[in-house]
Amino acid sequence: MDNRIDPKLEALIHQELRKLPSRRAPQTLAPRVLAAIQARAQQSWWQRPWTTWPFKFRLAFMVASVCSATLFLSLSFGVLNGTIADSLGLKLGQEFGFLLPVWEVLRALGNAVLLLTRSLNQSLLLALSSLVFMMYLACMAIGTACCRVAFNKL
Helix, strand or coil: CCCCCCHHHHHHHHHHHHHCCCCCCCCCHHHHHHHHHHHHHCCCHHHCCHHHCCHHHHHHHHHHHHHHHHHHHHHHHHHHHCHHHHHHHHHHHHHCHHHHHHHHHHHHHHHHHHHHHHHCCHHHHHHHHHHHHHHHHHHHHHHHHHHHHHCCCC
């Protein structure tokens, strides 16, 4: 099949389209556009897109994000190694001695979960925790979008 445009057909279509009258915009369009522009200009910096934030706030946000991700990963590996669970058990045992039977049950269950996770492949566990974290972020994004649609703030 030949996909070239016929110059005669193109000229005919162009000529016919030029004969059509221009359409006028509705009278309510200009005030609505101006109101939307003014509302967008009056937004706070944190309500605007992230790329338009001031540099120092973007930098602070990135540092906080990296720090929280690092903390999450170090705590995850600490729990997998058992170092955090042991030190937490000692501190709780000293402060809340009356809850010692409850703590022993929780510690036994925690050790069982720890034994289960150690028997799994570490890369599989890391991939699963990353997947859960990404699903959490997706739920947050979808929830935010739904709230904005519901309250007409798009």
